[in-house]
Amino acid sequence: MRKPVEQIEEATILFAGDSGDGSQTIGTQMTETTALIGNDVATLPDYPAEIRAPAGSIAGVSGFQLHFSSEQIHTPGDLCDVLVAMNPAALKVHLNKLKPNGILIVNTDNFARRNLRLAGYEEDPLEDDKLTKYQVFRVELTQLTRKALEATQLSVPEIDRCKNFFALGMILWLYNRPMEYTMKWIKAKFAKRPQYVESNILALRAGNTYCEATEQFAVSYDVKPADFEPGTYRNIEGNMATVLGLVAASYQSGLPLVYGSYPITPASDILHGLAQYRNFGVVTMQMEDEIAAVGVAIGAAFSGSLGVTGSSGPGLALKSEAINLAMIAELPLVVCNIQRAGPSTGMPTKTEQSDLLQMFYGRNGESPLPIIAPSRPFDCFETVYEACRIAVKYRTPVIFLSDLYIAMGAEPWKIPQLSELPEIRPDFAVSADTRNGFEPYLRDPETLARPWAKPGTAGLEHRIGGLEKSDVTGHVSYDAENHQRMVEIRAEKVARIADALPPTEVFGAPEGDILLLGWGGTYGAIRTTAENCVADGLPIAHVHLRHLNPFPKDLGDILQRFKKILIPEQNSGQLLQLIRSTYLIDAIGFNKVQGQPFHVFELAAKIDEILEEIGRA
Amino acid sequence: MRKPVEQIEEATILFAGDSGDGSQTIGTQMTETTALIGNDVATLPDYPAEIRAPAGSIAGVSGFQLHFSSEQIHTPGDLCDVLVAMNPAALKVHLNKLKPNGILIVNTDNFARRNLRLAGYEEDPLEDDKLTKYQVFRVELTQLTRKALEATQLSVPEIDRCKNFFALGMILWLYNRPMEYTMKWIKAKFAKRPQYVESNILALRAGNTYCEATEQFAVSYDVKPADFEPGTYRNIEGNMATVLGLVAASYQSGLPLVYGSYPITPASDILHGLAQYRNFGVVTMQMEDEIAAVGVAIGAAFSGSLGVTGSSGPGLALKSEAINLAMIAELPLVVCNIQRAGPSTGMPTKTEQSDLLQMFYGRNGESPLPIIAPSRPFDCFETVYEACRIAVKYRTPVIFLSDLYIAMGAEPWKIPQLSELPEIRPDFAVSADTRNGFEPYLRDPETLARPWAKPGTAGLEHRIGGLEKSDVTGHVSYDAENHQRMVEIRAEKVARIADALPPTEVFGAPEGDILLLGWGGTYGAIRTTAENCVADGLPIAHVHLRHLNPFPKDLGDILQRFKKILIPEQNSGQLLQLIRSTYLIDAIGFNKVQGQPFHVFELAAKIDEILEEIGRA
Amino acid sequence: MRRKRSSRIPAGVPTLSKKDFESDQDVRWCPGCGDYSILAQTQRIMPELGIPKENIVFISGIGCSSRFPYYMNTYGFHTIHGRAPTIASGVKMANPDLSVWVITGDGDALSIGGNHFIHLMRRNFDVNVLLFNNRIYGLTKGQYSPTSEQGKQTKSTPLGSVDTPFNPISLALASGATFVARSLDRDPNHLRAIIKSAFEHKGTSFIEIYQNCNVFNDGAFFQYTEKDTKADNTVILEHNEPLVFGAERDKGIRLNGFQPEVVKTTNGEYSMDDLIVHDQYAEDTTLANFLARMSDTLDLPDPIGIFRSIRHPCYEDLMTNQIRTAKERMGEGNLEALLNDGETWTVS
Amino acid sequence: MRRKRSSRIPAGVPTLSKKDFESDQDVRWCPGCGDYSILAQTQRIMPELGIPKENIVFISGIGCSSRFPYYMNTYGFHTIHGRAPTIASGVKMANPDLSVWVITGDGDALSIGGNHFIHLMRRNFDVNVLLFNNRIYGLTKGQYSPTSEQGKQTKSTPLGSVDTPFNPISLALASGATFVARSLDRDPNHLRAIIKSAFEHKGTSFIEIYQNCNVFNDGAFFQYTEKDTKADNTVILEHNEPLVFGAERDKGIRLNGFQPEVVKTTNGEYSMDDLIVHDQYAEDTTLANFLARMSDTLDLPDPIGIFRSIRHPCYEDLMTNQIRTAKERMGEGNLEALLNDGETWTVS
Numbered sequence A, B: 001m002r003k004p005v006e007q008i009e010e011a012t013i014l015f016a017g018d019s020g021d022g023s024q025t026i027g028t029q030m031t032e033t034t035a036l037i038g039n040d041v042a043t044l045p046d047y048p049a050e051i052r053a054p055a056g057s058i059a060g061v062s063g064f065q066l067h068f069s070s071e072q073i074h075t076p077g078d079l080c081d082v083l084v085a086m087n088p089a090a091l092k093v094h095l096n097k098l099k100p101n102g103i104l105i106v107n108t109d110n111f112a113r114r115n116l117r118l119a120g121y122e123e124d125p126l127e128d129d130k131l132t133k134y135q136v137f138r139v140e141l142t143q144l145t146r147k148a149l150e151a152t153q154l155s156v157p158e159i160d161r162c163k164n165f166f167a168l169g170m171i172l173w174l175y176n177r178p179m180e181y182t183m184k185w186i187k188a189k190f191a192k193r194p195q196y197v198e199s200n201i202l203a204l205r206a207g208n209t210y211c212e213a214t215e216q217f218a219v220s221y222d223v224k225p226a227d228f229e230p231g232t233y234r235n236i237e238g239n240m241a242t243v244l245g246l247v248a249a250s251y252q253s254g255l256p257l258v259y260g261s262y263p264i265t266p267a268s269d270i271l272h273g274l275a276q277y278r279n280f281g282v283v284t285m286q287m288e289d290e291i292a293a294v295g296v297a298i299g300a301a302f303s304g305s306l307g308v309t310g311s312s313g314p315g316l317a318l319k320s321e322a323i324n325l326a327m328i329a330e331l332p333l334v335v336c337n338i339q340r341a342g343p344s345t346g347m348p349t350k351t352e353q354s355d356l357l358q359m360f361y362g363r364n365g366e367s368p369l370p371i372i373a374p375s376r377p378f379d380c381f382e383t384v385y386e387a388c389r390i391a392v393k394y395r396t397p398v399i400f401l402s403d404l405y406i407a408m409g410a411e412p413w414k415i416p417q418l419s420e421l422p423e424i425r426p427d428f429a430v431s432a433d434t435r436n437g438f439e440p441y442l443r444d445p446e447t448l449a450r451p452w453a454k455p456g457t458a459g460l461e462h463r464i465g466g467l468e469k470s471d472v473t474g475h476v477s478y479d480a481e482n483h484q485r486m487v488e489i490r491a492e493k494v495a496r497i498a499d500a501l502p503p504t505e506v507f508g509a510p511e512g513d514i515l516l517l518g519w520g521g522t523y524g525a526i527r528t529t530a531e532n533c534v535a536d537g538l539p540i541a542h543v544h545l546r547h548l549n550p551f552p553k554d555l556g557d558i559l560q561r562f563k564k565i566l567i568p569e570q571n572s573g574q575l576l577q578l579i580r581s582t583y584l585i586d587a588i589g590f591n592k593v594q595g596q597p598f599h600v601f602e603l604a605a606k607i608d609e610i611l612e613e614i615g616r617a
Numbered sequence C, D: 001m002r003r004k005r006s007s008r009i010p011a012g013v014p015t016l017s018k019k020d021f022e023s024d025q026d027v028r029w030c031p032g033c034g035d036y037s038i039l040a041q042t043q044r045i046m047p048e049l050g051i052p053k054e055n056i057v058f059i060s061g062i063g064c065s066s067r068f069p070y071y072m073n074t075y076g077f078h079t080i081h082g083r084a085p086t087i088a089s090g091v092k093m094a095n096p097d098l099s100v101w102v103i104t105g106d107g108d109a110l111s112i113g114g115n116h117f118i119h120l121m122r123r124n125f126d127v128n129v130l131l132f133n134n135r136i137y138g139l140t141k142g143q144y145s146p147t148s149e150q151g152k153q154t155k156s157t158p159l160g161s162v163d164t165p166f167n168p169i170s171l172a173l174a175s176g177a178t179f180v181a182r183s184l185d186r187d188p189n190h191l192r193a194i195i196k197s198a199f200e201h202k203g204t205s206f207i208e209i210y211q212n213c214n215v216f217n218d219g220a221f222f223q224y225t226e227k228d229t230k231a232d233n234t235v236i237l238e239h240n241e242p243l244v245f246g247a248e249r250d251k252g253i254r255l256n257g258f259q260p261e262v263v264k265t266t267n268g269e270y271s272m273d274d275l276i277v278h279d280q281y282a283e284d285t286t287l288a289n290f291l292a293r294m295s296d297t298l299d300l301p302d303p304i305g306i307f308r309s310i311r312h313p314c315y316e317d318l319m320t321n322q323i324r325t326a327k328e329r330m331g332e333g334n335l336e337a338l339l340n341d342g343e344t345w346t347v348s
Ligand SMILES: Cc1ncc(C[n+]2csc(CCOP(=O)(O)OP(=O)(O)O)c2C)c(N)n1
Pocket: B262, B263, B264, B265, B290, B314, B315, B318, B345, C062, C063, C064, C065, C066, C081, C104, C105, C106, C107, C108, C109, C132, C134, C136, C137, C138, C139, C140, C145
């Protein structure tokens, strides 16, 4: 008879194992299925260092955390209800993330002496009593999988590679999810290798029936669909949303997209993604280095295409001189920086927000640029589209400042209607409408944008370059007053972008004790914290900035309405710096520079601390 | 009979002509002579664009301004007493710098139609009455020179090239200066071309006697020697002082100097200067680009040499990734940035202070570096020496932030005694003094500096790199807490430099209405202004920062003691930004971004304006 | 002549003259600079190329030579030091119909820009590269460059430079350049002819132009450019012609094994048939490499003319083909479909 | 063997073993990666070089291959992408007594680091460069590299790459490299021998090592490394030996004019004497260039071994000489005198 099913609101599962164990695969599959049956989901893949570590070692552990709920959620969750540990190293690394009394599933077949030593365990943790505060399920995953697949013609290594699906089968059972989506995926994935289709599906089923059959689990759980606003949804990662946003901007503006890049973690997937869309006329150029990558994008922009380049911190450092050229040449250009943990090579597979000031100031001379940042995976679509719109409208390079956490995280995305996408009008110059012939630096009085005249247009032949140019004519000029004027115009042009921005959304109390001010990938943790506070009736609000340069015009007023401004950042206080100097407000920083996202409980604790100070609670 | 001599306190002379006219040469000679007879001097060479402009054109005008006095002075002067205009273009460009009733000497032979047109004059300015408010001296400089040299065997072009010395002869007479020093210089300079020695000396004498003989000048002037504190002096340009400071640091520390560079205006002269000193063991490497230039300096530092690299803004942008490597590797390195007008290629021959924030933040991740700036030409010596001292003591790259104005300006320098130079101790690691063998990231508890173990030292073999490293051992680490700790340690190490800094010198009122806060090349103009205010009994003071990161510990208190903080900068307000965010003070910026230094009258006017506001005067 | 993409002037439209290619900016180089001649020859040859000037783009880096675009009344971009090849690649990729010209110097192309230079060659974009080699840094007032002879005394090397110079022709060949040539600022006719062939070549065309910097490196090439010495120190390369040189054209170059030697063709011992015959269309670069090195390692005369001219597919064409075939196979991209691609679900 | 600066182990001191060169860090490459073999051969050959390990420095850029220094128990610097040659140049210049090794990959050395690579070659610092050529970007998980064959399908080029690859040997030769060789991760004995010769060569030594990336580009070089195909697809270069290859060593390469051809040496028509004889000490690079291109443009077998090995002065020695002679001429620098140099005046 069917085992009892318990209704719960949400759950967090962490799949962890050796890089080779396929935790990322089953994590993604569980996410897909869960999203498809209507839960809200948020994920956090946690890769080991770029380079493959020895099998079974601590450094080789790869994890995938999935949080799903019948309510709206914004983070992959602080602690987990279920931890699937495929080997001792995975247990060692992730046990601290499992809630007390949480479910721990271990593959006992991998707990041989050698594995234990590799993980740095003196003796077998499964033996001693360290695990008593959890519900431990010891499963001979390898053996069971082999048994299930013995009929197949596959070699033992091949069979063992299927054990992750056995684990997935168990989890699907545990949360009452259908196997069909995964089976569909397996069939597509191994279309060319039918024997693998069979084997993986066998393993999946085996894991599922194992739970049904054995006494292991008394109950299973069900999480009802969340209520989303009507629309068509898909699950999407940040980098993929960025890819789609760029293609959309090209499609809607009619400007062919030329993406110049040089591979670097975590930006490479944007190059890989865009390279798929030649049928959209997308040109991707993998160049010899980051300088060449931005160079081709600038050249393309000069030719009248949508020039885009993308990289991460170290690459941005190299691009800075050329970006500065595009700035003074006033050409539309979109520069994507998918931040990772620095400084220098740093920790390339970990997340951080420490390039903000580099984007503001990492160029010689006075070189103001618009900077905008996405707040969550699906927001990359809208934000990068906005970057393209601003670049084209104002004829300026725009920095799209994403980060590894958003780039690799996934969540459901309500697919927009094309009609909802703002218009992007290239408005190329077609004729010289001034008495003095074509004047490449004669500006639009409203936006201060200069004309975009592409080669091939008769009568608009002109020369631009990196030397200071005289207002209107664009000829080289060393004139003192002209230089002052041009420096001011370039600053003013960026400042005016704020004129056309919508009012800033303030979540929570319109005024009160604490304003949580954030930007980028910290959105999920901050918003969840704010929601909890608001639910507790605390006078707290959350503002999340998409536009970092220029700041929204109403920001100053909003800041005035709160006793304390708390700025959580995954750096040592960069937005903090800018807010303090701009508004002369004694804002407080809450800084975590660990390559890991904020936990909601960390933020909550900080807020309590501040409330203490200002004498509440 | 000798004409009357009038005693005056100071004078400012501007030599201006076509690039080919040799104004720089005679300007420098007048400076040398004037300094040698004991006046205080300050100079401002004003070059045309890098590239040679058509003879006689506005763009081709080259000027050299000299200010000398019997008192201490700090600037080349706002307006001039004498303008020597060798052609109409020079007149056009510089006439506005001549004081009312000032002396204007023009070479009438160059005022033919063609020259006038080139200078954009409708009709001859010497004809109309625009010049009535000046004492105009029309001299057939070319003809007179040819007459004086007709006896020589030289060709007419050769002869004409001597006319600048004719002009110098006149000026020397006008200010009662001896010709001997110039003659000595001419003899040395043309040692291999005796005919030129003769011709130039003839021209010099001719100019001199011309004044004596003709009615042109009724009186001549005399400026008594200034009283300098006892010592031996020489006249020195900023870049030359930088060269000497680097050689001195190498000499005193015993660390061989390796200077890696790639030519760029205005930093090239440091490379040229250092290349002269092979006998000091100085290695200069002109590399393929700025990245290679900083690369060899880093390699040299790793090998135990004094690694130094130098460039200007665009070059610094390119070096930023590698500087970041040196930062995380914690190697001593000195990075010289001789700022020029940006953004991008900008105006390479003009001065600016707009790279300050680039030096602070132009690197990915959290990458704090010490930044120090010289305030005047001779100060480059002490400041770059200090940069070397800090780099070696704290094992960190240090930014030496000079600018074109200081680099090319000249003034008398009291040559220091070697005994006055602070000690620089390499303190190389010689043995592994820990139980666990050598630990490359085990720090000095006071400075937080790590050991400097150079290859070749047995037993200290170790590996470093750009990936995050674990505290103490220096092994690669992706550990979350370790990363946070390392980020904090690197920041703290830089912060601690302030512990050992002397108290900040406050010139003028210890407290009061306005504090003029400056850094770098604005020293002269600000100090002169402050001196005038103080003389007028105004409650005004001047603090000039050498250390920009970290700020002196007492700066905060000092700022508190004034009603208004005025920060004059040749940028759009970069130090201003840092001061506002650090001290939450509503400091005011006074910003001039014109490629030209501040004038004292500009600053004075701004101060009056502020005093108005706060209701004084 | 090979087909070019650059769209030509429709018949009937009045053809252009040198004047049409002169911009309104006054030319700023030192009097006597070799750059003037190169500019003049370029402006003179342009009308003969038969493309409207709005379809022409000159892109340069930084240096005296790189001021060039300001003086051409076409589209132009004076970019940053060493990066012109990258920007030119972007321009050409974005609009293959444009006629794209890169103007660069020995420092710009071979020092800071060395990497972009070699990668441009291997990608074979249909652009023309004019390298003004004056063996010095002119704009920064006289430091040695990667083509300066070893031991050169300059501002930055008072005791002489210690590095061995690059041979730009060898470097271009090794990088896979499909058109490699050398010409002289002081031989206007030859220079114009070479520029024209470069234009007609489909693929990256590289021309090294010996250029005199009379201020900082005067006479660097006089042995190759001046009447009295030219004939004995240079050999003019002509396809299918033997390597003959000398004022009396009585000297030739012969090969035994891999060892070349100079022989007299007049004393009966050797005839023209014994000499190396130039083949600029050879796919294999052995001969071209030999010619490139003749004057430095073998002190034979210096070859002037076209070393290599072969047809390889261009980057922009291959990329454009990928786009065309992708559209054929998958159909013109449809954004709506793309956004709704993959597993989706609908909430109503 | 030529004299080296690297100070040798004094007689009597116990010589070292492979173990001495293994660091305490566990090696992190994918199981089966060719890098393991290269590391092992390097660690095995080190003791034979007879220099104390504290005088050895390994410098790398970024890439899988560039992790190498962490595993060598010598001084090491894992720098930034493409810049290892510059840092190595600084290390060697600052202390010519050190034995300096550059470890790099095809992307590190030829893509982002291409410019430093060619400039290192022309400066001829006495450093040894080991380029692990796996024709792919390993660390970033499989994009094509500048040595990947045209049309290569990778993550970043799903429809195939459109650029023609570099030939690293040609590029090194064109840059003036004085020692150029090729070896294989799967031929330990040959690899060790080549590494040793590279060390013994005074000047920049460049070794291209074919390395298998079994994860992202498996089998790229199997035709050259595997038993069954090796003999017919490679020719082993030996100084003064004819170019003979084939399982039966019955095939040879002969030249007529500049046209090479493969001939049978057993059917009587041709003998060994007709074949091209390798001369690795030739100053002129014509032969070396021909060998470098044999397999790409002429589809002849791929040469393995030393292409070129000649003696040129090293940058660091020329610079050191300038310093020595300057000191001789002007005397040891005296700071006091320097500061007081030129026109001075005294105020008392
Ligand atoms: C990033 C950067 N580094 C250095 C410079 C300074 N610079 C300008 S041109 C040049 C070299 C010029 O030499 P070359 O390319 O041979 O051109 P030429 O002036 O000789 O025609 C240098 C070093 C610069 N403008 N930008």
